Amino acid sequence: MRFKIIILLILIVLLAGCIESGVSMNGKESTIELDEIEIREYEGERLSSANDFRENSIKGIQRVDIEDYKLKIHGLVETPQEYLYDEVIDRQTYSKVVTLNCVEGWSATILWEGVLFEDLVEDANPLGTANTVIFHAYDGYTSALPLDYLIDNNIMIAYKMNNMTLPEERGFPFQVVAEQKFGYKWVKWITEIEFTDDENYEGFWESRGYDNDADLK
Ligand SMILES: Nc1nc2c(c(=O)[nH]1)N[C@H]1C(S)=C(S)[C@@H](COP(=O)(O)O)O[C@H]1N2
Numbered sequence: 679m680r681f682k683i684i685i686l687l688i689l690i691v692l693l694a695g696c697i698e699s700g701v702s703m704n705g706k707e708s709t710i711e712l713d714e715i716e717i718r719e720y721e722g723e724r725l726s727s728a729n730d731f732r733e734n735s736i737k738g739i740q741r742v743d744i745e746d747y748k749l750k751i752h753g754l755v756e757t758p759q760e761y762l763y764d765e766v767i768d769r770q771t772y773s774k775v776v777t778l779n780c781v782e783g784w785s786a787t788i789l790w791e792g793v794l795f796e797d798l799v800e801d802a803n804p805l806g807t808a809n810t811v812i813f814h815a816y817d818g819y820t821s822a823l824p825l826d827y828l829i830d831n832n833i834m835i836a837y838k839m840n841n842m843t844l845p846e847e848r849g850f851p852f853q854v855v856a857e858q859k860f861g862y863k864w865v866k867w868i869t870e871i872e873f874t875d876d877e878n879y880e881g882f883w884e885s886r887g888y889d890n891d892a893d894l895k
């Protein structure tokens with residue numbers, strides 16, 4: 679009799695284990711997004727609002743259909759890649775308060791959240807000859823940044839601002855957080871990341887007379 683009870687107890691323990699491992703077999707528990715509310719202060723610092731930006735994009739607000747969306751990584755790479763939205767954001771997330779300064783004289787200080795450029799391009803295996811990265815956008819806009827700048831400064835590709843998913847007018851799905859550079863380097867609505875050895879590549883505003891370094895003075 680006691681023996682039967684012990685067997686029963688063992689069975690119960692095993693079953694409980696199965697149920698538990700069944701849950702964890704589903705992999706990473708997905709995040710449940712509650713209503714997204716913009717935060718306006720972070721660690722004592724006042725933040726700007728996503729609405730404080732002046733909308734002056736070359737072709738107005740772009741509405742990217744995320745069902746059809748792919749981020750391409752190509753050019754001077756060994757293994758070109760194409761990622762779905764979820765595949766991009768399913769990486770280590772980083773966050774940082776950074777101010778965007780437009781040459782037109784306004785600025786916005788925002789808590790950005792995203793993935794590191796370096797992590798994102800790792801599996802594409804950029805070739806040693808690449809020294810420049812061109813970001814292409816849904817509206818045809820482009821701008822380039824030196825590869826060393828992107829790596830050495832842990833530059834982030836943002837998908838959230840002030841705790842909210844990037845709004846369409848702010849570049850959904852992705853924007854470059856090109857800290858220490860003027861706003862025209864902060865490409866929104868990114869569709870392609872292209873590696874090149876053309877250090878002098880000029881993007882949309884750069885080819886219209888704006889400084890290619892775009893360093894904040
Ligand atoms: N795709 C795309 N990205 C872009 C632009 C644009 O016109 N198209 N404008 C740039 C400029 S000049 C600035 S100052 C910032 C401004 O961000 P905002 O449009 O969210 O205010 O986006 C940059 N990124």
Ligand SMILES: [Mo]
Nearest residue numbers: 780781861862
């Ligand atoms: Mo700008």
